[in-house]
Every structure is written in C-alpha cells, then in structure tokens.
Amino acid sequence: MASLITCPHCGVRPKEEFAIRGDASLVRPAPTASDEAWHDYVYVRANPRGRTLEHWQHVGGCRRFLVVERDTFTHEVHSVTDGAAFARENGK
Amino acid sequence: MIRDYYNRNALDEKLRGAPRPPGANHLAIGHRQAVSMVLAVAGEEDSVEKLLSSATEFTGRFSAPGEWLVVSENDTPEGLQRRLDALCSDKAHIVDQSEARVLFRISGPSMRRILAKGIGLDLDPNVFATGASANALCGHIAVNLARTGEDAFELLTPRSFAESLFDNLMTMGREYDLTAAFAA
Ligand SMILES: [Zn+2]
Numbered sequence: 032m033a034s035l036i037t038c039p040h041c042g043v044r045p046k047e048e049f050a051i052r053g054d055a056s057l058v059r060p061a062p063t064a065s066d067e068a069w070h071d072y073v074y075v076r077a078n079p080r081g082r083t084l085e086h087w088q089h090v091g092g093c094r095r096f097l098v099v100e101r102d103t104f105t106h107e108v109h110s111v112t113d114g115a116a117f118a119r120e121n122g123k
Numbered sequence: 124m125i126r127d128y129y130n131r132n133a134l135d136e137k138l139r140g141a142p143r144p145p146g147a148n149h150l151a152i153g154h155r156q157a158v159s160m161v162l163a164v165a166g167e168e169d170s171v172e173k174l175l176s177s178a179t180e181f182t183g184r185f186s187a188p189g190e191w192l193v194v195s196e197n198d199t200p201e202g203l204q205r206r207l208d209a210l211c212s213d214k215a216h217i218v219d220q221s222e223a224r225v226l227f228r229i230s231g232p233s234m235r236r237i238l239a240k241g242i243g244l245d246l247d248p249n250v251f252a253t254g255a256s257a258n259a260l261c262g263h264i265a266v267n268l269a270r271t272g273e274d275a276f277e278l279l280t281p282r283s284f285a286e287s288l289f290d291n292l293m294t295m296g297r298e299y300d301l302t303a304a305f306a307a
Contacts (some may be wrong), residue, residue, distance in 0.1 A: 045243035050261050091260035093187035
C-alpha cells in the first residue's frame with residue numbers, strides 16, 4: 032500500500048510523513064537544448080496508470096529525498112531507494 | 124539583565140503553580156540537559172557513528188544518515204561542545220542545540236498506547252528496542268523519539284513547538300491520567 036512507505040533509513044512510515052516532489056524519471060536537458068525540450072522538461076507531465084518513479088521527501092523523518100517506485104492503479108510500492116544512491120546508480 | 128533562553132524553560136507558562144504528584148503515567152520536562160547536533164563530513168559517517176556509540180557520557184540519537192542529536196544529562200552546553208570537539212571535530216560539524224530543543228521524558232505502563240495516538244511508528248520492543256531512536260511526527264510536530272526503557276521514552280522537539288507538543292501529549296494521555304511536571 033502506498034499509504035505505508037518503507038524509508039531505507041527510518042523503516043515503515045505513514046505517507047503523512049512524506050512530501051511528494053514529482054516525477055523522478057525525467058532527465059534534465061542540456062543547457063543548450065531547444066526551448067521545446069526545456070518546456071517539456073519543466074511543464075509537461077504524463078499521468079500514467081501503472082508503475083511510476085517519484086521523488087518522495089521524508090520531511091517528517093530523515094528529510095532525505097527518496098525515489099519511490101509505485102503503482103498508481105494498485106497502490107503497490109515496488110521499491111524505495113535513497114535519492115543520492117539512485118542518482119549514483121543511474122549515473123546522474 | 125537579559126535572562127537567556129537556557130535559564131528560562133519554554134514550558135514555564137504551562138507548568139506554573141504547584142505540581143500534581145506524579146501518577147503512574149508521567150511526563151517529566153528536562154531542565155538543564157545539553158543537546159548538540161552532530162553532522163558527519165561526507166565519507167566519515169561510519170567512523171563518527173562508532174565514536175558516538177563508544178562514548179558513555181552522553182547518548183547519540185539517530186536523526187538521519189550522518190546526523191545525530193547528542194543528549195547529555197550532566198554536561199553544560201559548553202562542556203558537551205568541548206567533549207564532542209575533542210572526540211570528532213575533525214570528522215563532523217557540531218552545533219549546540221541546548222537552547223533550541225526541549226526534552227520530554229515520558230514513562231509509565233500506558234506509554235505505548237499514549238504515543239500510538241500521535242506517532243506512526245511501530246513501538247513493539249522487538250521493532251523499536253530500548254536504545255533505539257528516530258525522527259518522526261507526533262501529530263504534525265517533528266520530534267526525535269528515543270526509547271530509554273521498556274515503558275520509557277524521550278522526545279526532543281524544537282523549542283517553538285514545545286507548548287503545542289505539550290498540549291498534544293497531555294490530550295493523548297488524558298484517558299490514562301497522564302501527569303506532568305519539571306524533572307527533579
Ligand atoms: Zn526517512
């Protein structure tokens with residue numbers, strides 16, 4: 032259930048302790064990229080039914096940014112990773 | 124003369140007058156403890172954790188990876204600062220929090236039921252054992268919760284939230300006849 036998030040640092044916590052900070056799958060365009068690419072990056076969002084990657088910040092706990100992979104249809108949480116670890120793994 | 128914050132407890136107004144005798148479930152407000160925040164330099168998290176857990180003069184409370192709140196019952200704020208500087212000033216940033224945090228010491232047989240009303244943490248001793256600590260929300264107030272015994276907990280909260288947290292805890296404990304007073 033997405034109402035319980037297992038923080039890698041703090042353990043199982045209610046969703047009230049977290050702030051959702053949006054899509055974590057976006058890749059920042061190069062500074063010289065077109066206006067259209069930047070517009071898409073800043074404003075355009077998909078609203079998928081199914082698995083999504085999101086940034087959740089544990090504001091009521093360790094205050095770390097986490098990457099939560101969850102299903103918007105079943106509310107199942109597939110994985111929770113520390114944001115810094117996620118960035119390292121994905122070479123960002 | 125200016126009376127500094129450290130000499131004036133944030134809950135002076137709330138606990139004015141003669142205290143009721145402490146009941147089985149009791150909230151004691153710490154008076155003079157020293158509190159410091161320790162932030163490990165990147166890469167030194169593990170060695171700072173080892174140093175903190177090896178000390179016997181104070182207890183380190185887990186806040187976040189590489190970040191702890193250190194509480195000492197016997198030191199002055201300056202004394203704790205010196206102690207921590209000597210221990211790990213080359214590996215961590217140390218910031219005095221004695222005037223910025225208020226310590227709530229809460230104990231009694233109904234403690235888990237009382238805290239469960241406001242804190243979304245599993246307080247079963249197998250999950251959150253004596254000595255464990257974590258940041259959490261109590262109602263909407265950020266606290267650091269530590270278990271100091273089977274039925275004894277300590278909460279650290281920012282000074283400006285102390286009165287609200289006090290009111291919250293007293294409401295949470297009303298059906299268990301929770302009493303409150305300054306610690307002796
Ligand atoms: Zn956390």
